[in-house]
Amino acid sequence: MGLLDTALADGRCWSRVGDCFEVTRKPPGLRVADYKAVPFVPMEAIPQGGQYEPRYDQKPGADITSGTYFERGDLLIAKITPSFENGKQAWVKRLPAPFGYATTEVIPLRPTAAGYDRRLLFFYLLHPEIRSYVSERMEGSTGRQRVPEQVLLDLPYPKLPPDDQQAIADTLERVTLQVDLEEHSARTAAELKRAAMRELFTRGLRGEPQKETEIGPVPESWRVVELGSLCLPTDQVDLISEGDRVIHYIDVSSVSRESLRVETTTEYLLKDAPGRARKRVRSGDVIFATIRPTLLRAARIDEALDNQVCSTAFCVLRTADPEQLGKYVFYAVQRPEFLELLTRIETGASYPAVTDRQVKAQPIPLPPPDEQREIVAILEAIDRKIALHRDKRRVLEDLFKALLHKLMTGEIRVSDLDLSTLEHADESTSSAAEEAV
Structure with a gap:
């Protein structure tokens, strides 16, 4: 009701x-x-x-x-x-x-x-x-x-009554304060990730001397290669033989700007899916959006989406070793410097874009395999921290909606709740309560 x-x-x-x-x-x-x-x-x-x-x-x-x-x-x-x-x-x-x-x-x-x-x-x-x-x-x-x-x-x-108003408002405020705290923690972790990427992709992890390259300084043992040289050919689905197959379609809106994960898909018969040319994706592929304002929105395809279809607004990056090299590529294309390279060559007035060929032609730094693994491990750990805070924020937002409804209608009372697990600023809440009336 x-x-x-x-x-x-x-x-x-x-x-x-x-x-x-x-x-x-x-x-x-x-x-x-x-x-x-x-x-x-x-x-x-x-x-x-x-x-x-x-x-x-x-x-x-x-x-x-x-x-x-x-x-x-x-x-x-x-x-x-x-x-x-x-x-x-x-x-x-x-x-x-x-x-x-x-x-x-x-x-x-x-x-x-x-x-x-x-x-x-x-x-x-x-x-x-x-x-x-x-x-x-x-x-x-x-x-x-x-x-x-x-x-x-x-x-x-x-x-x-005024006492009930204040008690309900205090409770809801405690939840919103925690939502804000989780969002702040997620943003702080995201800033840490950006700073870590600048260091990792320019200085590496071995403390070795740097050399100047076309993309700036990198460790002496590293190479600078075209992204496409690390990628395998990809394939498109066949509408004639597969047109009646039910597919999960990945649009650019399917990839979260925050998490860089595929969070939603839409089911279609392949022949009814949006667009004319449809790209097949495999588990471990990296998909990279090529049209603004979604440029640099990237995601890795997991097993659940193997052999599904993505929008032509993605460049599909497939490697021979998706668990190591593929993960490294996933982070390498998130670098702000990579986006800057692409923004210099994008074309189009309403929706500036780059082509798959242009994406794959861009140079990226390439460390030895063992250092690739270590860089990926560091960035994955930071991503897990970001995801944890954002997942907690979503849970708290759902809690806020449920409490708002039930407390306002009297279905539950503040005295029925135990929110002791919420970390909150008691002084901020009590000060706000005094100002609110």
Whole structure:
């Protein structure tokens, strides 16, 4: 049963957002032009998905001729599509001035009285069903639809005592803080990987002197070779003999930008799959996207996708030794320097691209086999760390969605939960709770 169709438990009842919050209005007589600097929040500065604070730009008051007035402590809710649907919203609790201005495409909300926890409304508006309910009531032309203020104010909202509001908001905030921590840890590990790749592919692991090459300094014992010299010929599927075979089709969107893994595929009859020429992939192959904005998105094919089909927007890199040389190639084509080489030769206005031939013609550094194995082992270990943090983040995001639904409806109570395994900043949570009401 959906959230808005649920009969609330524990004697709770439905009210309206407008019974607890109101739209902030500019005070009569305020002359913005009299202020030398006013914090300004453009749409791109508003986070989405659970982070509170936006970025604050500073503008001379005289330069602000339009915008939305708001005050410290307000919630800023994006009202235009697709920003609202994407969950772009902010809580301006650290606004460096009593008031500021934002894009005209937000609605600023503040409590009508003490005791209404801003965080609870902030989290409530992140519920997928709530965003869907409101977006269905947008008005305006296609592509420029907006949420009317009254729709937001009339939105059904659980009526809860202040103590329950704070307890639920504290719980949800603990989870979001942990989500942020896992994302930060994943990004830190990704930065470590980039730094490690710069060192590994230029200095190696043996501490030997370097030599200058066409791709920069590399250890003296290394060679610089064309990528294609390491690759075997690949094959295409035969539509005539295989057209009625069910295949798992790998599109560029199938490869995660974060994990560099094939995370989704689509089943088709081969003859109905997108594109005209279809490339066969084998277990251990490396697929490398050749069209922007997905250039440098790469993945290795595992056994589950052996003998399947990928988009022609991938260059398929197949080696005679996929477990060693193939893994080394997988990391070698992730190097930022490799992308830079390709961006210099890509062509096309709308969708700049490179050809398979151009990809395979690029030079890459090649260490001796034992050093290849060690480099791969180091980078695989970092990738496992990145994947662990991102997997934990996804689990926590699912937990947040489940708790949001069940706590708001009263299906479970905060006292029923044991979140002791969550690492969190107690001081941050309690401080936020004090500011939220």
